[in-house]
Amino acid sequence: MVIDVWNVTVHIADxxxxxxxxxxxVRAPNIRDVARLAGVSYQTVSRVLNESPSIKDSTKQRxxxxxxxxxxRPNQAARALVTSKSRTIGVLSQQxxxxxxxTSITAIEQAAKEAGYRLSxxxxxxxxxxxxxxxxxxxxxxxxxxxxxxxxxxxxxxxxSELSITVPFVTLQTTDLGVHSMSVDQTAGARLxxxxxxxxxHTEIMHISGPQDWIEAEARMQxxxxxVALADLRTRAPILGDWSAHxxxxxxLELLRYRDFTAVFASNDQMALGFMHACREVGLSIxxxxxxxxxxxxxxxAHFFPPLTTVRQNFxxxxxxxxxxxxxxxxxxxxxxxxxxxxxxxxxxxxAAPVTR
Amino acid sequence: MVIDVWNVTVHIADxxxxxxxxxxxVRAPNIRDVARLAGVSYQTVSRVLNESPSIKDSTKQRxxxxxxxxxxRPNQAARALVTSKSRTIGVLSQQxxxxxxxTSITAIEQAAKEAGYRLSxxxxxxxxxxxxxxxxxxxxxxxxxxxxxxxxxxxxxxxxSELSITVPFVTLQTTDLGVHSMSVDQTAGARLxxxxxxxxxHTEIMHISGPQDWIEAEARMQxxxxxVALADLRTRAPILGDWSAHxxxxxxLELLRYRDFTAVFASNDQMALGFMHACREVGLSIxxxxxxxxxxxxxxxAHFFPPLTTVRQNFxxxxxxxxxxxxxxxxxxxxxxxxxxxxxxxxxxxxAAPVTR
DNA sequence: GAACGTGATGTGACCGTTCACAAAGCGTGG
DNA sequence: CCACGCTTTGTGAACGGTCACATCACGTTC
Numbered sequence: 001m002v003i004d005v006w007n008v009t010v011h012i013a014d015x016x017x018x019x020x021x022x023x024x025x026v027r028a029p030n031i032r033d034v035a036r037l038a039g040v041s042y043q044t045v046s047r048v049l050n051e052s053p054s055i056k057d058s059t060k061q062r063x064x065x066x067x068x069x070x071x072x073r074p075n076q077a078a079r080a081l082v083t084s085k086s087r088t089i090g091v092l093s094q095q096x097x098x099x100x101x102x103t104s105i106t107a108i109e110q111a112a113k114e115a116g117y118r119l120s121x122x123x124x125x126x127x128x129x130x131x132x133x134x135x136x137x138x139x140x141x142x143x144x145x146x147x148x149x150x151x152x153x154x155x156x157x158x159x160x161s162e163l164s165i166t167v168p169f170v171t172l173q174t175t176d177l178g179v180h181s182m183s184v185d186q187t188a189g190a191r192l193x194x195x196x197x198x199x200x201x202h203t204e205i206m207h208i209s210g211p212q213d214w215i216e217a218e219a220r221m222q223x224x225x226x227x228v229a230l231a232d233l234r235t236r237a238p239i240l241g242d243w244s245a246h247x248x249x250x251x252x253l254e255l256l257r258y259r260d261f262t263a264v265f266a267s268n269d270q271m272a273l274g275f276m277h278a279c280r281e282v283g284l285s286i287x288x289x290x291x292x293x294x295x296x297x298x299x300x301x302a303h304f305f306p307p308l309t310t311v312r313q314n315f316x317x318x319x320x321x322x323x324x325x326x327x328x329x330x331x332x333x334x335x336x337x338x339x340x341x342x343x344x345x346x347x348x349x350x351x352a353a354p355v356t357r
Numbered sequence: 358m359v360i361d362v363w364n365v366t367v368h369i370a371d372x373x374x375x376x377x378x379x380x381x382x383v384r385a386p387n388i389r390d391v392a393r394l395a396g397v398s399y400q401t402v403s404r405v406l407n408e409s410p411s412i413k414d415s416t417k418q419r420x421x422x423x424x425x426x427x428x429x430r431p432n433q434a435a436r437a438l439v440t441s442k443s444r445t446i447g448v449l450s451q452q453x454x455x456x457x458x459x460t461s462i463t464a465i466e467q468a469a470k471e472a473g474y475r476l477s478x479x480x481x482x483x484x485x486x487x488x489x490x491x492x493x494x495x496x497x498x499x500x501x502x503x504x505x506x507x508x509x510x511x512x513x514x515x516x517x518s519e520l521s522i523t524v525p526f527v528t529l530q531t532t533d534l535g536v537h538s539m540s541v542d543q544t545a546g547a548r549l550x551x552x553x554x555x556x557x558x559h560t561e562i563m564h565i566s567g568p569q570d571w572i573e574a575e576a577r578m579q580x581x582x583x584x585v586a587l588a589d590l591r592t593r594a595p596i597l598g599d600w601s602a603h604x605x606x607x608x609x610l611e612l613l614r615y616r617d618f619t620a621v622f623a624s625n626d627q628m629a630l631g632f633m634h635a636c637r638e639v640g641l642s643i644x645x646x647x648x649x650x651x652x653x654x655x656x657x658x659a660h661f662f663p664p665l666t667t668v669r670q671n672f673x674x675x676x677x678x679x680x681x682x683x684x685x686x687x688x689x690x691x692x693x694x695x696x697x698x699x700x701x702x703x704x705x706x707x708x709a710a711p712v713t714r
Numbered sequence: 715g716a717a718c719g720t721g722a723t724g725t726g727a728c729c730g731t732t733c734a735c736a737a738a739g740c741g742t743g744g
Numbered sequence: 745c746c747a748c749g750c751t752t753t754g755t756g757a758a759c760g761g762t763c764a765c766a767t768c769a770c771g772t773t774c
Contacts, residue, residue, distance in 0.1 A: 030730055041754045046732065054752060073498045077443065078730035080434035082759045097463055102454050109480050118495070121478055123466050138475070141430045245660040270657060277660040300627060303602040303634040305662035387760055398724045403762065411721055435760035439729045717773090724767070730759105737754070744747090 029072045038066040049074055080143060089326065090144035090167075091121040092135050094151040098243070099298045100315050101150050104172060107319030108148060115327050120144055127153040127213065136163055146326040148172065152214045168329040170322045173215040174340065180329075182322040182339060186216050189311040189343035190223025193265050193293045196309070196345055198231045200353045202263040202291060207238035208251055208275065210267045220267045220295060236261070241271050248274025256282050262290060262354040269294035269301045269310055276304065276350070287352035297346050307348035314341055386429045395423040406431055437500060446683065447501035447524075448478040449492050451508040455600070456655045457672050458507050461529060464676030465505060472684050477501055484510040484570065493520055503683040505529065509571045525686040527679045530572040531697065537686075539679040539696060543573050546668040546700035547580025550622050550650045553666070553702055555588045557710045559620040559648060564595035565608055565632065567624045577624045577652060593618070598628050605631025613639050619647060619711040626651035626658045626667055633661065633707070644709035654703055664705035671698055 031049075035042040040059060047055050048063040066072070080086040089112050093101055109119050120142050124135040132155070139147065147169035149156065157175055170180045174187075197205050207224045210217030221238050228235055239255070241247040248271030255261075256278060266272035272294035279286055286292055286306055294301060297312035318341060388406075392399040397416060404412050405420040423429070437443040446469050450458055466476050477499050481492040489512070496504065504526035506513065514532055527537045531544075554562050564581045567574030578595050585592055596612070598604040605628030612618075613635060623629035629651035636643055643649055643663055651658060654669035675698060 032730080042731085043733095043755080044753060047753085050732085054750095056752065059752085073494065075438070075500065075730050076498050077434045077437035077500060078759090079732075080759095081432070081438050081730080081761085082732045084759075086434065097456075097459050099454075102459055106454055106480060109478075110482065118499075119478065121466075121476065123463060125467065137430065141433050142475075143432065143434060245657045249660055273657055274660045277662070277664075280662060300602045300630055300657065303606055303631045305634070305637060307634075389760080399761085400725080400763095401723060404723085407762085411723090413722065416722080432760055435729090436762075437729095438731085438760080439762045441729075715774105719772085720770090722768085722770105725765085726763105727765105728763085729761090733756105733758080735755085735757105737752105739752080740750085742748085742750105744745105 028075075029070050030075065031072075033070065034063065034066050034072050037070065038063045084143060086143045086145060087117050088120050088142060088144050089117050089323070090139035090142065090147045091119055092124065092132075092139060092147065092149045092151055092156070093121060094124050094127065094153065094156070100296060100313065101172075103315035104150065104319040104322075107316035108323055111320045111323035115323065117145075117323075117327075124151060124156075127151070127155050129155070129159060132156050132159040133163065136160065136165070140165075140167075146170075146330060148322055148326070152216055154213050154215055154218075168326055170325050172318055172322060174219060175215065180325060182318055182325055183341070184313040184315075184318060184343050185340040186219035186343075187223035187226070188340075189295060189313065189345075190220040190265070190267075191227045192343065192345040193295065193309075193311050194224045194227035196347065196351065197263045197265060197291060197293060198227065198233070200263075200291065200351060202354050203233050204236075204261040205233070205263045205265060206236060206255060206261040208241050208248060208264060208266040208271050209238040210241060210243050210271075212240050217267055224265055241267070243268050243270060245270040245274035245277070247271055249277050251275065252278025253281070256284065259284075263292070263351070264290060265293045265295075267295055269296045269298045269304075269308060272301075272308055272310070272350075273304055276306075276308075280305075286350050288355065291351040291354070293351055301346075302348065304350070306350045309348045309351040310346055312344045312346050314343075317341060385432075386427050387432070388429075390427065391420065391423050391429050394427065395420045441500060443500045443502060444474050445477050445499060445501050446474050446680070447496035447499065447504045448476055449481065449489075449496060449504065449506045449508055449513070450478060451481050451484065451510065451513070457653060457670065458529075460672035461507065461676040461679075464673035465680055468677045468680035472680065474502075474680075474684075481508060481513075484508070484512050486512070486516060489513050489516040490520065493517065493522070497522075497524075502687060503527075505679055505683070509573055511570050511572055511575075525683055527682050529675055529679060531576060532572065537682060539675055539682055540698070541670040541672075541675060541700050542697040543576035543700075544580035544583070545697075546652060546670065546702075547577040547622070547624075548584045549700065549702040550652065550666075550668050551581045551584035553704065553708065554620045554622060554648060554650060555584065555590070557620075557648065557708060559711050560590050561593075561618040562590065562620045562622060563593060563612060563618040565598050565605060565621060565623040565628050566595040567598060567600050567628075569597050574624055581622055598624065600625050600627060602627040602631035602634070604628055606634050608632065609635025610638070613641065616641075620649070620708070621647060622650045622652075624652055626653045626655045626661075626665060629658075629665055629667070629707075630661055633663075633665075637662075643707050645712065648708040648711070650708055658703075659705065661707070663707045666705045666708040667703050669701045669703050671700075674698060 031045045032042045035045045045063050048060050112119055120139060122135045122139055124131045146167050149171040152173055170182055172183055174183045175181050209221045239251050241251060252275040264275055266275055272292050276286055276292055279290055284290055294308045294310035297310045301308040301310050388402050389399045392402045402420050405417050469476055479492045479496055481488045503524050506528040509530055527539055529540055531540045532538050566578045596608050598608060609632040621632055623632055629649050633643055633649055636647055641647055651665045651667035654667045658665040658667050
């Protein structure tokens with residue numbers, strides 16, 4: 001028997017190294033190859049792979065040896081086909097180039113990997129219907145078992161609720177669509193930032209917001225407006241930006257022509273950075289002339305000039321919690337968590353009391 | 358026939374909405390369901406899906422109608438199993454949270470999608486052998502057709518050349534391992550930056566490098582040293598950093614205690630930012646007292662204080678070219694491109710001639 | 715009108731794995 | 745000594761597609 005096994009091995013080696021250079025693809029070893037070489041049935045090999053309890057240690061070891069020797073790798077496609085479980089979690093994302101999403105995705109990947117899942121990430125470039133639909137279609141055709149949505153535009157959720165998604169899904173945004181969401185409370189964060197400026201004594205506060213169709217931008221604006229109203233201050237129309245430092249800069253140049261405010265709450269750190277650049281350019285000092293508060297606390301924010309007061313979001317934590325929520329649902333538990341994480345105000349040197357003139 | 362078709366449809370709907378609440382999974386429609394409803398054979402449906410030319414328009418339309426109606430989605434796993442083509446390109450990456458990799462990956466995804474491929478991204482957290490090996494194993498078990506490696510540590514390539522990779526692969530780093538690489542010429546970029554400082558008249562230039570085992574860091578350091586040697590200047594031992602703004606800051610505080618240099622070339626923009634922060638803190642002005650040059654040209658660099666002179670890398674272009682190289686190889690063409698892209702020096706306000714004392 | 719080519723469609727086998735079930739081996743108690 | 749249960753292993757049939765080949769209808773040519 002053993003001799004026979006070895007014969008087979010030799011035969012295979014011979015063929016691949018033979019002189020008749022056939023261009024035929026060398027078929028990757030499969031479960032039956034392993035079985036033959038180990039002198040067991042393919043089912044036994046399958047059991048070893050799936051760590052079935054009822055398998056004799058000696059047999060198991062023999063199979064594992066063969067697997068290592070010939071470099072056998074189970075074919076995921078075949079596995080997915082028969083179990084209709086892909087061990088894959090889909091991620092529908094937009095603008096992965098931003099700090100927040102990227103950080104969350106990294107954490108999601110980590111958490112998923114620990115649970116034996118992999119990620120299938122699809123990045124939708126535009127927010128229009130067909131792009132979103134094809135993104136979701138795409139992920140679903142991968143037979144993903146769960147879905148994480150990081151696409152921060154409102155429209156995405158309209159599409160999602162329209163297409164009937166059969167897999168458990170969670171979004172990292174705060175929505176009122178009744179779906180599971182796991183997010184940092186953006187409104188609370190914005191209120192923290194605004195409150196901070198008000199507490200310092202500012203009464204004329206400008207808000208540079210993100211794009212109008214971004215959920216985060218909307219929520220932060222909401223928090224800003226609420227807090228301003230609560231303090232009975234004049235409500236000013238926020239500026240709608242595009243998250244970029246460039247926008248912050250040009251908006252700043254424009255705004256500073258009038259300079260009828262003493263503080264700015266920018267909806268992210270990049271725009272805050274651009275705005276501060278504009279301030280320097282027109283000769284205003286921060287926080288002497290104008291206070292600035294950002295949002296996100298990107299790692300660079302502590303080294304801006306001046307170091308930026310901002311709202312810290314725990315992106316990795318959100319990612320981890322999102323996965324644990326999905327995993328719970330996949331196990332059939334009814335997830336209770338539907339949580340929001342509270343952000344934290346990081347006070348640095350870009351904010352101070354206004355100068356009394 | 359048509360009546361029969363409709364009967365079937367109604368039957369399916371009935372069952373799912375029936376009162377005998379069976380918990381059985383509603384099986385997703387398959388190619389045979391479509392065939393039955395359209396009154397054709399499953400092979401005909403397959404032909405429609407694969408856009409086979411020899412199919413009557415009327416039949417094709419009928420099949421497509423059914424597909425849309427019942428929301429049929431081809432099962433990728435089954436397809437991958439039989440064709441042993443997954444239409445997937447694997448990405449082995451490390452530290453996806455950085456600006457460069459992220460930007461490249463986005464471009465890669467875009468280019469891959471256009472060619473009908475998807476991405477399977479695996480992020481290895483540490484650079485040790487088993488982590489790398491399991492990452493590659495993982496991707497290969499997905500039967501990826503090609504591999505893009507963005508993991509910038511030298512060791513990754515040792516592992517890669519050890520495991521015999523059978524699929525075409527390309528790395529976004531510059532290596533001498535004889536594998537295909539597609540990268541921005543880091544050394545040239547570093548020489549550009551250094552040359553710029555030398556041309557301004559600086560003779561004592563400090564280099565803050567990245568971690569020693571990063572290929573980019575090594576190449577940039579190399580470029581720096583070459584140019585310094587070429588100009589016959591004193592060679593100083595570079596500081597080995599970790600890419601972070603924090604490091605740049607603390608390294609700066611330390612370096613500035615002696616202040617025996619007039620210019621700094623930092624291996625990325627973040628460390629440059631941190632260094633400039635340190636300069637401000639000890640009361641030095643940039644570029645008055647010290648010139649600073651960074652590397653990467655992240656979008657924020659133009660709004661640092663002062664706006665940072667840096668080396669721009671075209672990350673998206675690299676990603677696109679990497680994919681086109683792989684696609685060519687998959688088509689069986691021998692790719693000629695093995696290219697390096699030249700980076701570009703962006704001169705802003707953080708560099709100037711040294712003050713003659 | 716038989717032979718033939720061609721466009722359109724159908725049939726059986728197979729890809730590599732898991733599942734349900736069957737069966738073999740083996741000690742044990744009545 | 746045989747029925748019994750337990751552990752360990754083996755067998756056929758899926759899963760949902762594609763591929764190679766067979767078949768069919770239909771006009772064209774000689």
